[in-house]
Amino acid sequence: MFDQAIKKIMRHEKCLTATPQTSVSEAAKLMAAKNAGAIMVVEDEQLIGIFSERDVVFRVVAKGLDPRVTPLVNVMTPSPKTLGPATSYGHAMLMMHENGFRHIPVVENGRPIGIVSSRNAMDPDLEEFVSEARRREYHR
Numbered sequence: 224m225f226d227q228a229i230k231k232i233m234r235h236e237k238c239l240t241a242t243p244q245t246s247v248s249e250a251a252k253l254m255a256a257k258n259a260g261a262i263m264v265v266e267d268e269q270l271i272g273i274f275s276e277r278d279v280v281f282r283v284v285a286k287g288l289d290p291r292v293t294p295l296v297n298v299m300t301p302s303p304k305t306l307g308p309a310t311s312y313g314h315a316m317l318m319m320h321e322n323g324f325r326h327i328p329v330v331e332n333g334r335p336i337g338i339v340s341s342r343n344a345m346d347p348d349l350e351e352f353v354s355e356a357r358r359r360e361y362h363r
Contacts, residue, residue, distance in 0.1 A: 225313030232312050233329055233337035240265045240335060243272070243296035247283050250274055250295055260340060261326035264299050269333045273301035275326055305330045306339070339340050 239262040241250050250262050254276065264272035276297050282298040283290055305328045306315055317329055319341050329337040 225311065225316065227312050228309050229306060229312050229315050229329055229339045230308035230337070233308075233339045238335065238337045241274075241295060242266065242296045247279065247288070247290035247293045247295065247298060251279060251290065256283065259338075260342070261338060262295075263328050263335045263338065264295050265335060270303070270305065270328055270330055270335045272296070272301045273303040273326065273328055274299040275324070277325075291317075303328055307331065308336060312339070314358065361362075 239253055239259050241262050261275040308329055325341045327339050328335050
């Protein structure tokens with residue numbers, strides 16, 4: 224798995240994008256609907272930032288910002304590190320480990336085409352099980 228190109232591993236259905244002016248609240252709703260841990264911030268079809276579940280905690284909640292009115296541009300990670308689709312998943316995992324993040328946008332010519340996460344390392348069946356368990360827990 225670790226020598227496979229990330230284009231074969233990344234989850235296209237979890238490739239979420241939003242504009243810089245999207246509110247944190249709206250972004251969180253999109254992320255929850257897709258069970259995704261991050262959303263890419265795009266302007267004029269170019270990736271300009273990434274916003275993750277950790278950003279909600281550290282950059283919004285911990286600072287007492289109102290998620291209903293705070294735009295992503297104020298709390299995203301600007302100019303995130305990215306990888307091309309031919310990069311090996313092992314390289315992506317190493318990059319995530321060395322930099323302390325869990326999501327890396329996959330881009331071609333500056334345009335986001337997917338996202339790879341540390342969760343992709345899980346067996347697909349186990350990942351689906353965990354996802355379903357979380358969904359059921361959320362809807363109790």
